[in-house]
Amino acid sequence: MGSQGGFGQSKEFLDLVKSIGEARSRSEEDRIVLNEIETLKRRIIEPDIPKRKMKEFIIRLVYVEMLGHDASFGYIHAVKMTHDDNILLKRTGYLAVTLFLNDDHDLIILIVNTIQKDLKSDNYLVVCAALNAVCRLINEETIPAVLPQVVDLLNHPKEAVKKKAVMALHWFYQQSPSSVSYLVSNFRKKLSDNDPSVMGAALCPLFDLITIDANSYKDLVGSFIKLLKILALLGSGDKHASEQMYTVLGDLIRKSDSSSNIGNAVLYESVCCASAIHPNTKLLEAAADAISKFLKSDSHNLKYMGIDALGRLIKLSPGVAEQHQLAVIDCLELNVTT
Missing domain, CATH: 1.20.930 (Transcription Elongation Factor S-II; Chain A)
Known part of the structure; x- marks a missing residue:
């Protein structure tokens, strides 16, 4: 041997x-x-x-x-x-x-019973292995055999299991939307999970759902704003993680709709995120331009947001203060007269 x-x-x-x-x-x-x-x-x-x-x-x-x-x-x-x-x-x-194997291979029937048993295991590594198989091998006909166990695992104490359970439900939705339509609310709930990996997994099925019917998910904007706060935490002091965010943050800052409250909230959180992560010159310039919109606004609330965001940005790029000093003085004079 x-x-x-x-x-x-x-x-x-x-x-x-x-x-x-x-x-x-x-x-x-x-x-x-x-x-x-x-x-x-x-x-x-x-x-x-x-x-x-x-x-x-x-x-x-x-x-x-x-x-x-x-x-x-x-x-x-x-x-x-x-x-x-x-x-x-x-x-x-x-x-x-x-x-x-693929999900219609003749041998799949021999695996389903094993998957059912392993989804109930006390060893989370076994559960994860079974969920990996679920995400590749369970087809429309075999979804009912494992669906109850997968739904139960959405509340598992281990984040890795919860994430894979969300991924499994997403797979089921892709195979047969009608079979899990009543479980769509679970994707919403997991968007507010304490673990970023679970939240990230929930974004994938939500993207599919929002693509089909955006109006039904307008109420999730607040949760998506929270994702910007999480990105700020993940990118703080981490150059590699921050570099993966630059393009998306830049697009958000440049394209956010400043004519609505939600748009301004997204813009403000994007600027705060850009100020918290590893600095990028172009991104900071875009953030400075966004701040000027807040400071020039007729809304006292937006002016306050602009000053707050400016305070964060100055720590990274002191030169930004100079271009906005007149607007800040105007805010001070406004405060005195009111």
Whole structure:
């Protein structure tokens, strides 16, 4: 069998990976993989294969498929591995079947019962593995078999489970909107979850729903404003995270509708967010332009918002104060006369 190499894999497996990596042509790679297929077809049906070795065989099957060849002769062994009580083996089995199968494959029926059982597990890692499979393998016909368990998991104490449960419901909606239409309110609720990853997961199905019927979701604007507060926290002191926000924040600042209260609220929170995250010159310039709209407004409330936002911006870009000093003096004089 060969000695055990790194990551617990055998020398035989490591040699396979090495030889594929060193192949100088597609034909040479195909020859190596076809030889591997013949080896696996022989070895995978041997009696009393140790679980550790079967796990390796399953991973080697994944390699075969990744390289464009057919490993369907071994699919059933991946399905059987999802039944294992060992968490590492079970997760390997689930990973393999989600890569191997589609939601109308004949073997799906053999997995549904296992998924039902694992969704009720006390081990959240098992639950997550099952939810991953749900998001790839459950079709319109099998949704009713797992739907109640998935809905229950929306209130699981672990954020990772809640996030994947939201993703599973989104998958159900994509497969059969009518089957989960009465559960759409759950996406709204999870938009207010304490964990950003759960909120982020809820945004995906809400985008689909709002695309179809925007009017029914106008009341969520307040919740979306809260997302800007969360972005400010996530980007504070983190250059990489902040860089992912620059384009969206810039668009929000430039395109927000300043003729409505909601539009001004979004604009104000966008400026505050731009002031809280790792600084970007163009974004700060756009924020300064937005502040001028507030300061020049006839509304006392908007003037106050402008002064507050200016105070935040000055900490990053002191030069901004100069261009707005006359407007600030006007605000002071207004305060005195009123």
